[in-house]
Amino acid sequence: MPDKYKILIVDDVPKNIQVVASILQNQGYSMAFAQDGHTALEQVGSNAFDLILLDIMMPGMDGFEVCRQLRKKPGNKDVPVLFLTAKTETESIVNGFEAGAMDYVIKPVNEAELLARVKTHLELYRSRKELIEINQRLNEEIKERKIVEYRFRSMYENAVQGMFQSTFSGRITSLNPAYARILGYDSPDEVLNIDNVADVFYDTPRIALT
Known part of the structure; x- marks a missing residue:
């Protein structure tokens, strides 16, 4: 022993x-x-x-x-x-x-x-x-993972740079508020309703003209 x-x-x-x-x-x-x-x-x-x-x-x-x-x-x-x-x-x-x-x-x-x-x-x-x-070790790992995820989410949501994720088929699955604003939308939810990311890249962004 x-x-x-x-x-x-x-x-x-x-x-x-x-x-x-x-x-x-x-x-x-x-x-x-x-x-x-x-x-x-x-x-x-x-x-x-x-x-x-x-x-x-x-x-x-x-x-x-x-x-x-x-x-x-x-x-x-x-x-x-x-x-x-x-x-x-x-x-x-x-x-x-x-x-x-x-x-x-x-x-x-x-x-x-x-x-x-x-x-x-x-x-x-x-x-x-x-x-x-x-x-106990698993619980500690879960806590650490949640902290890392929270920090990443906070950085992602508050970043000045536009960020997004999409599937291979072109459907946007996630984007931050900065990227939604770049595309001319008020919120990420509006962009998530778009079927294909190409519609966003190649259509004229909805930016108000002055």
Whole structure:
């Protein structure tokens, strides 16, 4: 992988952290640890993590509340949170998803399952980030293009020199006010009604005689 993924492991039991960390350490991940919800939030506030493994049952602030607090911050809305839990009741699982979790890892942790879920969510997160970056670049390009088009249109409309565009068949498709005046018309719209540009070039311009 080009850059190390950063994973935060949160559990109030040090042995549980050790078990998970020992499984992940050979995958090249960069890891940080927290043993309570407040410390976890502080870690997230000062570091950009790519995935968070979060225990549910912790004293003080439980995993559900930690996850809710994480999701309130714009920068953490898409970071995958996987709950570590021995609770398999439907209500607990639903509560976790409602709090903002993306998946569950059941304790005792199965090594193959943990690695598969972590890898899957890291890849999905990377893909989402890349898509967001692409969309941002496209939006910037669109803005720049609109600015260029506006500047060109402003120059075209306000130019002292006459300018026009026509099709190969001779139909004028665009002209600026200066060119309309040169041809003796009051506005570009009058010229656009002419079927063939030759009618303009070879007929006597409609200039009032004095």
